[in-house]
Amino acid sequence: MSIVPSELLRSLQSLSGPFPSWDMEYLPDRPGKLFLDWLRVAIDSDVKEPHAMTISTVDQDGHPDARVLILKNVVDDSFYFASSAESRKGQQLKDNPHVALTFYWPALGRQIRIKGTAEDMGDEAGADDFRKRSAGARAVAMTGHQSQELGSEEVLDSSIEAQMERIQRDPDVVSPQWRLYAVNAEEVEFWQGDPERKHTRIRYQLRDGQWKQHRLWP
Numbered sequence: 001m002s003i004v005p006s007e008l009l010r011s012l013q014s015l016s017g018p019f020p021s022w023d024m025e026y027l028p029d030r031p032g033k034l035f036l037d038w039l040r041v042a043i044d045s046d047v048k049e050p051h052a053m054t055i056s057t058v059d060q061d062g063h064p065d066a067r068v069l070i071l072k073n074v075v076d077d078s079f080y081f082a083s084s085a086e087s088r089k090g091q092q093l094k095d096n097p098h099v100a101l102t103f104y105w106p107a108l109g110r111q112i113r114i115k116g117t118a119e120d121m122g123d124e125a126g127a128d129d130f131r132k133r134s135a136g137a138r139a140v141a142m143t144g145h146q147s148q149e150l151g152s153e154e155v156l157d158s159s160i161e162a163q164m165e166r167i168q169r170d171p172d173v174v175s176p177q178w179r180l181y182a183v184n185a186e187e188v189e190f191w192q193g194d195p196e197r198k199h200t201r202i203r204y205q206l207r208d209g210q211w212k213q214h215r216l217w218p
């Protein structure tokens, strides 16, 4: 007899710990600094792909949409990612640049939530990020059509092959659709889970150019 989904899910553990301590005496003035401190702990703790984050956008009907992307850089309190301007998210960002980023590192019981506005960093920044990608990743990006309906595997394969040949002929070719975006944070919440559920939450909010911190109820 198979186990029903609710029982299956209830049998799974979450936030079982043990988790690292968080010294609340030391809170940086800016969330970007605390983010990098936590990222280093995640890397040192062998968290897998700690730079993978969920980015939530808003579609043309005002409905939320979300997917996972890779964090490319952090400068002050701005968080960078790269994608195609032609993709679904790229189209959504043109109409509504408000986004949310979410990180979750299960081994540490840590979640980081960022709200802000995505800014296209321009042609040269997009080209620079594009050139750092592998030839295979560049070829796939150059096929264009990200998020559009695909007719067949053959169409995809021949399109990638054509772009690979193009890259071999011209190794410096870039896709103008490939963009680097900076999410300029306005609010960042750091959440440290507790196996006893007495979680610790600190929210940074940007008010008149100044970051303010508050502790939140769990």
Ligand SMILES: Cc1cc2nc3c(=O)[nH]c(=O)nc-3n(C[C@H](O)[C@H](O)[C@H](O)COP(=O)(O)O)c2cc1C
Pocket: 049, 052, 066, 067, 068, 069, 070, 081, 082, 083, 084, 087, 088, 089, 090, 146, 147
């Ligand atoms: C771990 C991981 C990393 C990813 N990194 C990227 C990325 O850096 N850029 C990107 O455009 N898509 C990336 N993707 C694919 C996206 O999740 C998504 O499928 C794609 O960008 C199309 O999204 P859209 O249709 O909402 O535009 C990644 C997916 C995963 C699971």
